[in-house]
Amino acid sequence: xxxxxxxxxxxxxxxxxxxxxxxxxxxxxxxxxxxxxxxxxxxxxxxxxxxxxxxxxxxxxxxxxxxxxxxxxxxxxxxxxxxxxxxxxxxxxxxxxxxxxxxxxxxxxxxxxxxxxxxxxxxxxxxxxxxxxxxxxxxxxxxxxxxxxxxxxxxxxxxxxxxxxxxxxxxxxxxxxxxxxxxxxxxxxxxxxxxxxxxxxxxxxxxxxxxxxxxxxxxxxxxxxxxxxxxxxxxxxxxxxxxxxxxxxxxxxxxxxxxxxxxxxxxxxxxxxxxxxxxxxxxxxxxxxxxxxxxxxxxxxxxxxxxxxxxxxxxx
Amino acid sequence: xxxxxxxxxxxxxxxxxxxxxxxxxxxxxxxxxxxxxxxxxxxxxxxxxxxxxxxxxxxxxxxxxxxxxxxxxxxxxxxxxxxxxxxxxxxxxxxxxxxxxxxxxxxxxxxxxxxxxxxxxxxxxxxxxxxxxxxxxxxxxxxxxxxxxxxxxxxxxxxxxxxxxxxxxxxxxxxxxxxxxxxxxxxxxxxxxxxxxxxxxxxxxxxxxxxxxxxxxxxxxxxxxxxxxxxxxxxxxxxxxxxxxxxxxxxxxxxxxxxxxxxxxxx
Numbered sequence: 001x002x003x004x005x006x007x008x009x010x011x012x013x014x015x016x017x018x019x020x021x022x023x024x025x026x027x028x029x030x031x032x033x034x035x036x037x038x039x040x041x042x043x044x045x046x047x048x049x050x051x052x053x054x055x056x057x058x059x060x061x062x063x064x065x066x067x068x069x070x071x072x073x074x075x076x077x078x079x080x081x082x083x084x085x086x087x088x089x090x091x092x093x094x095x096x097x098x099x100x101x102x103x104x105x106x107x108x109x110x111x112x113x114x115x116x117x118x119x120x121x122x123x124x125x126x127x128x129x130x131x132x133x134x135x136x137x138x139x140x141x142x143x144x145x146x147x148x149x150x151x152x153x154x155x156x157x158x159x160x161x162x163x164x165x166x167x168x169x170x171x172x173x174x175x176x177x178x179x180x181x182x183x184x185x186x187x188x189x190x191x192x193x194x195x196x197x198x199x200x201x202x203x204x205x206x207x208x209x210x211x212x213x214x215x216x217x218x219x220x221x222x223x224x225x226x227x228x229x230x231x232x233x234x235x236x237x238x239x240x241x242x243x244x245x246x247x248x249x250x251x252x253x254x255x256x257x258x259x260x261x262x263x264x265x266x267x268x269x270x271x272x273x274x275x276x277x278x279x280x281x282x283x284x285x286x287x288x289x290x291x292x293x294x295x296x297x298x299x300x301x302x303x304x305x306x307x308x309x310x311x312x313x314x315x316x
Numbered sequence: 317x318x319x320x321x322x323x324x325x326x327x328x329x330x331x332x333x334x335x336x337x338x339x340x341x342x343x344x345x346x347x348x349x350x351x352x353x354x355x356x357x358x359x360x361x362x363x364x365x366x367x368x369x370x371x372x373x374x375x376x377x378x379x380x381x382x383x384x385x386x387x388x389x390x391x392x393x394x395x396x397x398x399x400x401x402x403x404x405x406x407x408x409x410x411x412x413x414x415x416x417x418x419x420x421x422x423x424x425x426x427x428x429x430x431x432x433x434x435x436x437x438x439x440x441x442x443x444x445x446x447x448x449x450x451x452x453x454x455x456x457x458x459x460x461x462x463x464x465x466x467x468x469x470x471x472x473x474x475x476x477x478x479x480x481x482x483x484x485x486x487x488x489x490x491x492x493x494x495x496x497x498x499x500x501x502x503x504x505x506x507x508x509x510x511x512x513x514x515x516x517x518x519x520x521x522x523x524x525x526x527x528x529x530x531x532x533x534x535x536x537x538x539x540x541x542x543x544x545x546x547x548x549x550x551x552x553x554x555x556x557x558x559x560x561x562x563x564x565x566x567x568x569x570x571x572x573x574x575x576x577x578x579x580x581x582x583x
Contacts, residue, residue, distance in 0.1 A: 014427060017420065017424040018424050021424060022436070025436065132573065136569040136570055137566055139569055140562045140565035140569055142517055142521070144520075144537075144540065145540065145558040145561065148540070148558075156547075250432065251430060251432055252431075254431055254432065254525075255431065270525050273438070274443065274527065285428070285435075285436055289427040290427075292428070
């Protein structure tokens with residue numbers, strides 16, 4: 001429990017640093033939001049009034065603290081472009097992006113772990129080289145290219161979904177999940193290849209250890225050794241790797257949302273960067289980064305549960 | 317041993333072919349990549365990858381676009397590797413408070429996925445300019461190289477040959493560059509190929525989003541977003557552009573695989 005508490009404290013610290021970096025960076029460049037909203041013709045009185053309304057007349061550290069609290073109270077400032085509260089704009093999109101990432105993550109885990117085990121079990125065969133080449137090839141296909149192919153093949157030709165018209169999560173949940181599934185598949189292909197490769201090399205390294213040789217020489221079934229002993233020892237690095245995969249999913253999601261026209265945080269982020277709508281940009285950036293940090297911390301805590309070496313405080 | 321080098325050879329041949337096409341593209345393309353005409357046609361001997369809706373020769377466009385993407389990716393990796401290795405070497409070798417602080421910042425930066433961080437940097441520098449895209453991506457690649465080399469340099473700090481060099485009166489600069497750096501290369505080289513792949517992907521993603529390189533500087537990502545709109549009538553445009561991106565990443569991946577196998581890692 002102490003370990004988990006320590007990890008959570010470290011996570012909160014990282015989140016504060018992350019948000020501080022984002023906040024200072026965007027505060028320095030964005031200039032005076034009130035001036036941008038009112039234009040150059042505004043009178044000083046109106047500017048001062050709007051600044052007071054937006055809270056821009058307060059010193060920077062106070063504004064940072066208020067903004068950070070805003071993630072809990074829902075007050076993240078006002079969008080320059082839409083002149084609406086940032087939270088109202090992004091709240092419906094958070095759920096869509098969350099669904100996409102989780103769906104993609106489940107897909108990667110479900111496909112890559114059995115594949116990785118199989119591939120490690122059959123290493124050294126005649127097909128080994130071919131498998132490596134196929135793996136490299138899958139890693140080389142960019143998610144947005146797969147996305148274009150999928151939306152054309154399954155969307156326009158087979159008509160399994162209509163590219164460009166995302167059914168809302170609330171209105172048509174199964175339709176929305178079906179739509180998101182294709183986007184998730186586009187992101188998943190190269191990640192599955194990477195995970196299989198990583199799993200395979202971790203397992204093969206583990207297989208060379210003495211205890212495996214002993215178990216097999218004492219007559220234990222090879223597959224049983226692989227499943228019961230090797231997998232347990234090889235799992236911790238894999239969990240860490242999967243948490244890093246979450247970061248990759250988030251990054252690829254930004255692009256793939258664009259390919260499939262999914263109204264998520266990624267699309268909003270890209271549009272806001274083009275519009276120089278910094279309050280929205282900084283909120284989305286920090287939410288996505290929080291999501292990644294959360295995945296990393298969860299992986300650390302899970303690892304400590306499954307790996308007694310970590311539980312005894314061998315490595316931190 | 318033979319097969320280990322098979323990946324390397326195959327990768328080098330493919331990368332060589334891609335590099336030759338790209339270099340040629342800087343001086344000569346079969347057609348003017350922006351010249352329009354009335355005929356849209358599929359791949360043929362006259363137009364290897366066909367022509368798009370505006371009758372532009374796709375093969376010529378791909379040659380130019382690959383050149384833009386590859387040069388940005390190379391510059392990016394160069395910035396990331398040189399600055400990252402410098403930071404990693406200094407912090408790993410000397411340690412201390414600076415090391416602690418930089419590593420905390422590094423931890424926080426890894427919370428931003430590469431494309432996200434690049435988008436942040438580019439929105440600060442201003443979107444659409446080639447130099448800004450290169451700088452943004454280069455900055456993004458510094459932390460990963462710093463982390464990697466820091467570990468390697470810290471591990472070798474007290475190696476016997478380093479100690480003996482120190483006893484013989486070698487300065488810190490000489491120890492870092494002449495004695496430790498060559499022994500870190502086996503970690504650095506595969507990281508360079510992975511970095512190149514990530515850079516190609518990130519550049520293509522950003523220009524696909526319309527935030528990276530914008531016309532008239534055609535890059536592969538921008539062309540792919542163009543091609544998506546024409547997919548129904550000119551699918552060969554997307555196919556040609558996509559294949560070239562895949563070729564670039566695939567060949568670098570094979571070289572990386574070969575390098576790692578040479579190091580004796582289980583692949």
